Amino acid sequence: MVIIAEKIINEFAKKYPLSAFALNKWYKQVINADWKDFHEVRKTFNSTDSIGNDRYVFDIGGNKYRLVGMIHFTKRTIYIRFIGTHAQYEQICKSGLITKI
Numbered sequence: 583m584v585i586i587a588e589k590i591i592n593e594f595a596k597k598y599p600l601s602a603f604a605l606n607k608w609y610k611q612v613i614n615a616d617w618k619d620f621h622e623v624r625k626t627f628n629s630t631d632s633i634g635n636d637r638y639v640f641d642i643g644g645n646k647y648r649l650v651g652m653i654h655f656t657k658r659t660i661y662i663r664f665i666g667t668h669a670q671y672e673q674i675c676k677s678g679l680i681t682k683i
Contacts, residue, residue, distance in 0.1 A: 600643070650662075
């Protein structure tokens, strides 16, 4: 898969250094994946959830962090839309903006 907005990952890892190892691991797995659909994503990351509007939530670092990616399976591309702590993710969910990010 092609990952768009890799810079967001690097910036988050600088701000939250404890996330760096888990984000790197996620990055390597995604870059080597060739997902055709959500079912295949779940084979790689079984805790991933579909939240609508082509967006998927990945638990990172034992669920300490959340990453929302918009996946276009036909283009083999994932666009990073959000990375945050679990608490930051919950705030976005409460605001109702989760499928708009």
